[in-house]
Amino acid sequence: MANIGVLIETSDNNEVKKTNFGVITAARGEGGNEIFGLLINGSGLTCKDAVQEYGIGKLVEISADGANLSSNPELQAKALAEAMKHFEINALFGLSSMQGKDILARTAAILNAPLTLDCVGVNLAEDTVTKFHFAGKTFATIKLTGECRICGIRPNAIEAKAGPCEAEVMSFQADVQDSGRMKVKELKKGASERVELTEADIIITGGRPIGSEENFKILHDCAEALGEAAVGASRMAVDSGFAPHDMQVGQTGKTVSPKLYIACGVSGAIQHFAGMKTSKVIVAINKDPDAPIFAKCDYGLVGDMFEVVPALTQALKSDN
Amino acid sequence: MQIYVCIKHVPDTAVNINVVGECGFDESVKFVMNPYDEYAVEEAIQIRKKAGGEVIIVSVGKEAATKTIRSALAVGADRGILVKTDTQFLDSSLTAQALTKVIEQDGSPDMIFTGKQSVDSEGMQIPYRLAAAFDMPVVSDVAALSMGDGNVTVEREIGSGSREVIEMTLPCVVGAIKGLNEPRYANMVGIMKAKKKKLDQIDIADLGLDINAAGTKLTELKPFPERGKGKILQGSPQEMAEELTQLLKNEAKVL
Ligand SMILES: Cc1cc2nc3c(=O)[nH]c(=O)nc-3n(C[C@H](O)[C@H](O)[C@H](O)COP(=O)(O)OP(=O)(O)OC[C@H]3O[C@@H](n4cnc5c(N)ncnc54)[C@H](O)[C@@H]3O)c2cc1C
Ligand SMILES: Nc1ncnc2c1ncn2[C@@H]1O[C@H](COP(=O)(O)O)[C@@H](O)[C@H]1O
Numbered sequence: 001m002a003n004i005g006v007l008i009e010t011s012d013n014n015e016v017k018k019t020n021f022g023v024i025t026a027a028r029g030e031g032g033n034e035i036f037g038l039l040i041n042g043s044g045l046t047c048k049d050a051v052q053e054y055g056i057g058k059l060v061e062i063s064a065d066g067a068n069l070s071s072n073p074e075l076q077a078k079a080l081a082e083a084m085k086h087f088e089i090n091a092l093f094g095l096s097s098m099q100g101k102d103i104l105a106r107t108a109a110i111l112n113a114p115l116t117l118d119c120v121g122v123n124l125a126e127d128t129v130t131k132f133h134f135a136g137k138t139f140a141t142i143k144l145t146g147e148c149r150i151c152g153i154r155p156n157a158i159e160a161k162a163g164p165c166e167a168e169v170m171s172f173q174a175d176v177q178d179s180g181r182m183k184v185k186e187l188k189k190g191a192s193e194r195v196e197l198t199e200a201d202i203i204i205t206g207g208r209p210i211g212s213e214e215n216f217k218i219l220h221d222c223a224e225a226l227g228e229a230a231v232g233a234s235r236m237a238v239d240s241g242f243a244p245h246d247m248q249v250g251q252t253g254k255t256v257s258p259k260l261y262i263a264c265g266v267s268g269a270i271q272h273f274a275g276m277k278t279s280k281v282i283v284a285i286n287k288d289p290d291a292p293i294f295a296k297c298d299y300g301l302v303g304d305m306f307e308v309v310p311a312l313t314q315a316l317k318s319d320n
Numbered sequence: 321m322q323i324y325v326c327i328k329h330v331p332d333t334a335v336n337i338n339v340v341g342e343c344g345f346d347e348s349v350k351f352v353m354n355p356y357d358e359y360a361v362e363e364a365i366q367i368r369k370k371a372g373g374e375v376i377i378v379s380v381g382k383e384a385a386t387k388t389i390r391s392a393l394a395v396g397a398d399r400g401i402l403v404k405t406d407t408q409f410l411d412s413s414l415t416a417q418a419l420t421k422v423i424e425q426d427g428s429p430d431m432i433f434t435g436k437q438s439v440d441s442e443g444m445q446i447p448y449r450l451a452a453a454f455d456m457p458v459v460s461d462v463a464a465l466s467m468g469d470g471n472v473t474v475e476r477e478i479g480s481g482s483r484e485v486i487e488m489t490l491p492c493v494v495g496a497i498k499g500l501n502e503p504r505y506a507n508m509v510g511i512m513k514a515k516k517k518k519l520d521q522i523d524i525a526d527l528g529l530d531i532n533a534a535g536t537k538l539t540e541l542k543p544f545p546e547r548g549k550g551k552i553l554q555g556s557p558q559e560m561a562e563e564l565t566q567l568l569k570n571e572a573k574v575l
Binding site for chain 1: 334337339412441444456457459461478479482483488498534537538539540541544550557560561565568575
């Protein structure tokens with residue numbers, strides 16, 4: 001029996017993000033191992049019910065003696081590495097989210113452990129993971145060796161399956177010192193509370209013809225009608241100044257794999273596909289029937305986005 | 321300031337990748353500088369302009385990577401070093417060790433720049449491994465940077481449109497993303513000058529690394545199946561919208 005760790009990510013209000021459940025499912029594999037949930041920012045009490053449902057048997061609250069772990073990624077990674085050693089955890093799983101990627105990479109660097117990020121599949125028995133190379137153009141299988149390994153999983157890539165057990169909550173005090181070399185001075189919140197693209201189940205994206213920042217309103221309205229949907233942009237829309245860079249989907253923007261991706265006024269350039277081709281269902285709305293995006297989507301709507309998108313918003317609303 | 325910039329020679333993102341054998345691909349396609357590394361090079365050049373010093377380009381790759389190194393020299397970097405390997409997919413830890421060794425042998429970095437990720441193998445970890453090896457602080461996904469006195473303030477994108485403002489002491493490692501700056505293009509003069517700049521080459525075998533110690537090994541590369549032409553809906557915007565809503569609910573079951 002091996003000890004396997006799962007770094008649990010919580011939201012601002014201290015709830016377990018639901019994207020963790022697929023990660024726990026992957027870490028559980030065929031069973032037979034002890035699964036540790038590792039919490040850096042979060043209370044065992046509020047997280048216990050959610051994570052034990054998926055098979056976390058031990059839930060560890062990590063803190064540091066005399067140092068504040070919150071918003072100090074360097075210290076967090078040191079504490080996490082210590083906890084892994086203490087509990088003899090030789091495989092660590094986590095989310096390949098913005099926060100997860102950073103802390104997993106820091107931890108792997110400290111432990112000098114092999115690391116694979118953005119994995120979409122895990123085979124514990126064979127010690128292999130699968131992920132994309134070349135932005136979704138190829139699918140790679142990677143064999144991991146060594147005493148300890150760390151693996152980040154793309155949000156929503158692995159389906160969550162319940163496997164209930166009773167979690168024991170415990171705490172671990174790491175002995176780490178702040179090097180004082182880096183300090184998070186401020187958190188600049190985005191202009192609006194947006195759903196993060198890389199963690200969203202549904203995404204609606206606007207291309208260059210959206211024409212202005214204000215016009216993104218039709219997409220935000222539709223996103224609302226779709227549920228917890230995020231709004232993205234093509235590079236042309238970003239470079240034209242209609243949307244901030246962090247809304248860009250694609251090769252030089254974000255890689256997403258939601259259940260549903262709706263591209264509005266996006267031509268379907270290879271670099272755009274690079275960021276969204278692994279979405280489960282792709283819908284294209286474009287006024288040119290010969291737009292390349294129609295050749296690689298599931299549903300195509302030929303029409304003016306300024307007419308079709310509001311109509312879709314309406315149809316979704318009246319359907320609810 | 322002695323500034324090192326790590327750049328990777330990768331296939332152009334616009335080309336198709338044809339898988340060859342178990343885990344190779346047809347490498348006769350166009351190769352370019354890893355797109356994120358362009359922002360790293362530009363930032364280093366801008367800092368040198370103000371603070372003085374030297375910008376040194378380092379790359380681990382095949383002989384052909386000299387072309388990409390020259391392109392960085394053409395936009396203003398001072399000199400380059402290539403660590404030669406015979407594989408495009410070297411384990412990340414080994415790559416970081418190779419970069420560390422050549423940088424150590426060459427000088428003492430005040431800053432090390434990288435991109436946030438390679439677009440071929442998508443390891444997303446070299447900046448962190450370099451930082452650990454040099455015992456420096458590191459921030460990746462950096463979209464803004466300003467130099468202070470003995471320190472640097474960076475803005476890291478953390479999702480949902482938010483950023484963390486982080487101050488680090490020098491020396492440090494920075495992983496760049498798009499938005500950090502506007503990379504300049506090379507002009508004729510730059511390209512001519514680049515031909516005369518120093519570009520050292522060293523074989524990875526001569527760095528004394530244990531190549532067999534790789535913790536990750538690519539065992540299979542497969543093309544990802546393209547999706548076919550979709551179902552094209554007909555009718556007025558309202559009709560199409562209603563039909564799509566039903567299809568997403570009942571056929572695709574994603575709503
Ligand atoms: C190194 C590199 C990296 C890149 N990275 C990215 C990236 O990360 N993300 C990215 O998106 N691109 C990226 N690109 C750019 C990419 O090649 C395309 O230029 C870009 O995706 C095109 O954006 P677009 O589809 O919004 O605009 P366009 O190509 O201008 O297409 C607009 C589409 O909208 C349609 N249209 C026009 N008006 C309407 C209307 N009223 N209603 C409906 N449809 C309408 C048109 O028929 C057309 O198909 C990159 C390019 C390079 C070289
Ligand atoms: N072979 C390499 N040679 C030089 N720099 C590299 C190499 N591989 C990765 N890097 C740098 O590390 C960054 C992150 O790469 P990766 O961790 O492979 O995703 C890249 O943007 C480059 O700046």
